[in-house]
Amino acid sequence: MITKDYVILAPQGIHARPATTLIRLTKNFKSAVSLKKGDKVVRLNSMLNILSMTIKGGETISVIIEGEDEVKATEAIDLFFTEQLKEL
Amino acid sequence: MKGIGVSPGIAIGKAFILKKAKSSISGILLKDSTEVLLEIERFDKAVELAVIEIEGIRDNSVLSDDDLAILETQIELLTDPQIKADVIEKINSDKKNANDALIEVTGNYVQLFEGMEDEYMRARAADVQDIGNRILKQLTEPGNTPPKKFEPNTIIIAEDIAPSDTITMDINYIAGFATQAGSRTSHAAIIAKSKGIPSVVGCGEELSRVNTNDVIILDGSTGLVFINPEQEVIEEYTLKRDVYRNQSVKLKALKDAPAITTDGKEITLLANISGAGDMETVFENGGEGVGLLRTEMLFMDRDSFPTEDEQFEFYKNVALRSKGKPIIVRTIDIGGDKHLPYFNLPAELNPFLGYRAIRICLDRKELFITQLKAILRASVFGDLRIMLPMISNVQEIRSAKSILNEAKVELANDTIAFNADIKVGVMIEIPSAAVTADILAKEVDFFSIGTNDLCQYTLAVDRMNEKISHLYDPYNPGVLRLISNVIEQGHKNHIEVGMCGEMASDPLATLLLLGMGLKDFSMSATSIPIIKNIIINNSESMAKQVYQKVMEMDSSADIIAYLREVVL
Numbered sequence: 062m063i064t065k066d067y068v069i070l071a072p073q074g075i076h077a078r079p080a081t082t083l084i085r086l087t088k089n090f091k092s093a094v095s096l097k098k099g100d101k102v103v104r105l106n107s108m109l110n111i112l113s114m115t116i117k118g119g120e121t122i123s124v125i126i127e128g129e130d131e132v133k134a135t136e137a138i139d140l141f142f143t144e145q146l147k148e149l
Numbered sequence: 150m151k152g153i154g155v156s157p158g159i160a161i162g163k164a165f166i167l168k169k170a171k172s173s174i175s176g177i178l179l180k181d182s183t184e185v186l187l188e189i190e191r192f193d194k195a196v197e198l199a200v201i202e203i204e205g206i207r208d209n210s211v212l213s214d215d216d217l218a219i220l221e222t223q224i225e226l227l228t229d230p231q232i233k234a235d236v237i238e239k240i241n242s243d244k245k246n247a248n249d250a251l252i253e254v255t256g257n258y259v260q261l262f263e264g265m266e267d268e269y270m271r272a273r274a275a276d277v278q279d280i281g282n283r284i285l286k287q288l289t290e291p292g293n294t295p296p297k298k299f300e301p302n303t304i305i306i307a308e309d310i311a312p313s314d315t316i317t318m319d320i321n322y323i324a325g326f327a328t329q330a331g332s333r334t335s336h337a338a339i340i341a342k343s344k345g346i347p348s349v350v351g352c353g354e355e356l357s358r359v360n361t362n363d364v365i366i367l368d369g370s371t372g373l374v375f376i377n378p379e380q381e382v383i384e385e386y387t388l389k390r391d392v393y394r395n396q397s398v399k400l401k402a403l404k405d406a407p408a409i410t411t412d413g414k415e416i417t418l419l420a421n422i423s424g425a426g427d428m429e430t431v432f433e434n435g436g437e438g439v440g441l442l443r444t445e446m447l448f449m450d451r452d453s454f455p456t457e458d459e460q461f462e463f464y465k466n467v468a469l470r471s472k473g474k475p476i477i478v479r480t481i482d483i484g485g486d487k488h489l490p491y492f493n494l495p496a497e498l499n500p501f502l503g504y505r506a507i508r509i510c511l512d513r514k515e516l517f518i519t520q521l522k523a524i525l526r527a528s529v530f531g532d533l534r535i536m537l538p539m540i541s542n543v544q545e546i547r548s549a550k551s552i553l554n555e556a557k558v559e560l561a562n563d564t565i566a567f568n569a570d571i572k573v574g575v576m577i578e579i580p581s582a583a584v585t586a587d588i589l590a591k592e593v594d595f596f597s598i599g600t601n602d603l604c605q606y607t608l609a610v611d612r613m614n615e616k617i618s619h620l621y622d623p624y625n626p627g628v629l630r631l632i633s634n635v636i637e638q639g640h641k642n643h644i645e646v647g648m649c650g651e652m653a654s655d656p657l658a659t660l661l662l663l664g665m666g667l668k669d670f671s672m673s674a675t676s677i678p679i680i681k682n683i684i685i686n687n688s689e690s691m692a693k694q695v696y697q698k699v700m701e702m703d704s705s706a707d708i709i710a711y712l713r714e715v716v717l
Binding site for chain 2: 070071072073076077078080081084085104106107108109110112113115117118119147
């Protein structure tokens with residue numbers, strides 16, 4: 062299991078568009094990916110669950126990745142939160 | 150009638166009432182497990198068909214990136230595992246049929262989103278309702294719905310407009326939208342704006358009075374909506390509509406055009422702003438960053454100094470919206486004409502020559518260091534730069550930089566991230582700074598010329614005193630020589646030189662400043678297109694000639710007359 066913390070670099074936070082990209086990104090991997098903000102944890106496969114967390118710009122969240130390809134999945138997720146998210 | 154104008158422009162046309170089929174719960178209960186399985190199958194099939202319908206729209210139409218993103222989001226929502234799990238749970242345990250289960254589940258999520266504090270999230274209720282309706286439609290009558298066609302100049306009147314409505318509608322003939330519900334961040338608003346269709350949302354109950362084919366005028370800037378107006382009103386608004394169309398076409402064409410002279414000199418056009426809320430206007434007008442972020446707003450209208458965290462939030466919000474473009478933050482510039490109720494500054498005989506700006510900061514180090522730490526912390530979120538106002542000698546820069554170093558050390562000791570190489574510049578607004586630009590240039594990364602104060606200090610003219618306002622004159626040869634010296638010394642020392650005073654937005658001065666070699670012009674965002682228009686239609690070599698000619702003239706009257714002739 063890998064856990065990583067990220068500061069959300071997009072001003073609008075995780076709204077519908079980045080959430081779509083993120084869900085599709087994680088579908089490429091076998092690992093189970095979850096998102097944690099405060100005490101709340103959701104699976105990163107449901108748009109509704111991600112949106113209902115209301116993740117805003119500047120907030121810190123944790124991503125939990127578990128599965129056989131977790132290292133590769135983490136790399137992709139890392140790129141998403143540190144680079145791609147700024148442009149979405 | 151008045152709503153919220155969300156997409157500017159004027160629309161005049163005939164109303165088309167867009168009605169939503171209302172769905173009601175049947176109350177039918179399933180008898181056995183065979184029926185349960187059948188209903189689950191029916192639901193899965195309906196989702197599949199709804200996805201096929203959206204994919205069909207996606208693959209068979211020419212769509213903007215925004216539209217495409219909306220459709221992709223819809224597909225994700227249609228196939229959301231949480232919705233599926235909830236619906237199956239209701240079919241399985243409560244023995245509801247697929248239609249009822251779906252209506253209930255959708256209703257619950259719509260309520261959840263509508264109850265959220267965040268405006269953006271509240272507006273997402275419409276997306277959930279929209280996909281619910283799409284699946285329900287497939288449950289009741291499977292198959293694709295052809296896009297709606299309209300007559301030219303149709304104004305769509307609706308309770309609300311669903312995300313996919315605007316995409317599945319043939320929008321070519323739609324002149325405007327007016328809706329009962331909605332807010333600035335609702336879907337209809339965002340789409341209308343991106344497509345440039347004048348729109349008013351949040352008109353309320355009154356809008357239901359409109360009938361199909363009523364003549365409607367709507368003003369997407371003011372939010373006004375007229376139903377069957379008098380001929381005079383129609384004529385007045387027809388004129389307004391045409392003027393707006395002409396202007397917006399011209400400005401739009403300029404927005405993405407780079408500010409380059411005809412002979413290839415690149416100029417950077419920046420904006421002066423007072424907070425994160427202004428950032429959208431900056432980019433809408435083609436601004437390439439912020440040349441002056443005033444921080445006074447942070448200190449005014451309150452009972453005590455803002456804390457480091459409060460300030461950090463302010464700078465961070467600007468940085469987050471900056472798209473990686475530079476943001477020049479001016480440090481505390483209070484005193485002079487700007488007073489704070491909680492910071493008791495004794496009355497002075499000459500406040501503009503008194504205890505203000507950097508002079509307060511160097512004296513009250515704790516105030517300064519708090520601000521610097523907040524800016525430094527926010528510097529990891531964007532290209533923030535620090536600008537010191539009211540510098541009159543090199544020692545002030547050195548003292549300020551040493552306090553900045555202390556701030557960095559404190560943050561580093563607490564292992565808080567910041568940009569250690571943050572750029573530091575000074576505002577050139579005191580004559581001694583302009584004259585000694587060669588000395589100051591060696592201490593800083595950039596200059597920004599503040600023409601308002603530079604002019605009043607150079608000419609010894611109080612710009613608030615009406616009796617001598619005719620003497621306040623940025624075209625005075627003395628002022629121009631100072632500006633020219635600052636730019637020249639900046640270049641010699643390889644540092645950037647910008648201007649953030651009113652002169653930067655004065656069309657009369659553009660060529661002259663360009664000829665002096667000024668590269669960064671910072672002004673109120675709405676002035677940017679006008680200045681850009683001058684830059685892209687002239688050459689640097691011609692601007693240099695203008696500059697030389699002006700420097701040979703002995704009075705500002707001659708200079709202004711000459712510049713008028715050249716520019717107009």
